[in-house]
Amino acid sequence: MSKLSIKNLCKTYIVNKKQNNVLKNITFEINEGEMVAIMGPSGSGKSTLLYTVSGMDTATAGTIDFFGTELTTVTPNQMSDIRLDSMGFVFQQMHMLKNLSIYDNIILPAYQSKHGQSKEARKAINQRAKELMKKLGISDIADNDVNEVSGGQLQRACICRSLINQPKIVFADEPTGALNQQNSAEVIAELNKINKEGTTIMLVTHDMKVAAKCDRIMYIEDGCIRTEFTLGKFTDETSIKDRERSVTNYLMEMGW
Numbered sequence: 001m002s003k004l005s006i007k008n009l010c011k012t013y014i015v016n017k018k019q020n021n022v023l024k025n026i027t028f029e030i031n032e033g034e035m036v037a038i039m040g041p042s043g044s045g046k047s048t049l050l051y052t053v054s055g056m057d058t059a060t061a062g063t064i065d066f067f068g069t070e071l072t073t074v075t076p077n078q079m080s081d082i083r084l085d086s087m088g089f090v091f092q093q094m095h096m097l098k099n100l101s102i103y104d105n106i107i108l109p110a111y112q113s114k115h116g117q118s119k120e121a122r123k124a125i126n127q128r129a130k131e132l133m134k135k136l137g138i139s140d141i142a143d144n145d146v147n148e149v150s151g152g153q154l155q156r157a158c159i160c161r162s163l164i165n166q167p168k169i170v171f172a173d174e175p176t177g178a179l180n181q182q183n184s185a186e187v188i189a190e191l192n193k194i195n196k197e198g199t200t201i202m203l204v205t206h207d208m209k210v211a212a213k214c215d216r217i218m219y220i221e222d223g224c225i226r227t228e229f230t231l232g233k234f235t236d237e238t239s240i241k242d243r244e245r246s247v248t249n250y251l252m253e254m255g256w
Helices: 046-053 076-086 102-112 119-135 151-163 181-196 237-253
Strands: 003-015 018-031 035-039 061-066 087-091 169-173 200-204 216-221 224-230
Touching: 003 046, 018 046, 018 200, 018 224, 035 046, 035 181, 046 169, 046 200, 076 087, 087 151, 102 119, 102 151, 119 151, 151 169, 151 181, 169 181, 181 200, 216 237
Parallel strands: 035 200, 035 216, 087 169, 169 200
Antiparallel strands: 003 018, 003 061, 216 224
16 A cells, blocks of 8 residues: 655754754654644644655655655655645645735646646646635635635635645645634535545644544654554544544543
8 A cells, every 4th residue: 555654753953052853763654545633732843743754844864755755865856846746735824925816826836847837738737726626615716816815715725726736645734723613624624525535634733623533643742653543534524523522532641
């Protein structure tokens, strides 16, 4: 089975000539099609783990087998291509270009890809963008500016953008962190939908309701994965209360 496989991953920063070991010998696997939440207290290394695994930060030691490609040995240019073509990103702060419409922001990564240079490829990209926007219920804001839409609409546009190149995995860092409860529920529902369709998702969250809809939780503390908690695939809303209860109990045991 195709998977993301991390072995003995370390990330060390030097601050004022002192070593700060943010990640310490982290080892885990995420199978294709899984949706995994990374949880833990503030400063535990959650976001650093996401950024190091996705190659936005350089690992100090260890290996990152990204569905068959060893990321720690590729060149910066190769890493850029892998990120563009095989990874999608959704952040808490919705980094969209203010001088472009919502639609143009969504198609931009695909137009920049090596596979998106021909006229035929761009026609297919435009069609895919329209289909993604329709699926996520934001077709009506295609021509709007970034500052003319709600936070929930903007985050759904970010999900469309993250999927435009049909990535192997979507990395999400607190994707609902800046949203109100209703928008948050809508965004996690969309992430669940794309996961059911086969997209692997690794997300950092502090929201227990978001974690309850993931297959598995990895709890990180002081730069180490302390424990894992397996919930299984989220199938329908009837199980959500039980899942939320078990996640709450688990987090309490962890001293959350």
